[in-house]
Amino acid sequence: MQGSANLTIMVKAARAAGRKLVRDFREVENLQVSVKGTGDFVSRADTAAEETIRDILMGERPNYGWMAEESEEVPGKDPTRRWIVDPLDGTTNFLHGLPHWAVSIALEHKGDIVSAVIFDPAKDELFWAERGAGAFMNEQRLRVSGRTRMIESIFATGLPFGNRPDLPLKLKDLGRILPATAGVRRWGAAALDLCYTAAGRYDGYWERGILPWDVAAGILIVKEAGGFVEPLAGEDIFTSRTIVAGNPGVFDSLTKELRRP
Known part of the structure; x- marks a missing residue:
């Protein structure tokens, strides 16, 4: 795939979080039969995934702002750019061992989303886009359907x-x-x-x-x-x-x- 330096960082972060979540997801499947259940475990997996993403994104772009599901919003030294992150979208599916969940990362610039990555590790589908450059799933160009009825x-x-x-x-x-x-x-x-x-x-x-x-x-x-x-x-x-x-x-x-x- 080709894209900006920011997109490359976003893909790196999404894949790193996805690898950890896949390992945790296998453990969730084992925990389904336990008396204790999976709630606390999934909460920890969610938080750990966000920490992985944050370490990579903020390590590479420390001046950008930060907004994510599991942590407080942090204004950036660069007020025009902000990461918007959901480390585990579809938490309830994850909790129940259903393989339909994703890591979502967006970069906002002056109020508009300019780069986007959504990674579905269970199906190995990486959706990504940059403003003005099209949208893709892995290496395949995406187009909405042509239905009219x-x-x-x-x-x-x-x-x-x-x-x-x-x-x-x-x-x-x-x-x-x-x-x-x-x-x-x-x-x-x-x-x-x-x-x-x-x-x-x-x-x-x-x-x-x-x-x-x-x-x-x-x-x-x-x-x-x-x-x-x-x-x-x-x-x-x-x-x-x-x-x-x-x-x-x-x-x-x-x-x-x-x-x-």
């Missing part, structure tokens, strides 16, 4: 867990989208939902209640694959915590349905 399209979303108060709104979304489409998938890893949209495996994706590290890298990958990405509400994805993405053929129809009063 909702009824032929598959979409992905996230659903609430536990006792979260947004369940009625999420069910309302599903009630609108399911009858109009070929199906909706909920695989539990927002970063990979966006990658699959970029690769044409899904035709679109939406979610409410997301956080910046969930989607920062995936936003650029979808855009560089020819897709559209917007907030569902408000003017900014990070502050509104909403996102909708899709190919040009179904994006408007999907967005219209989700935004209907």
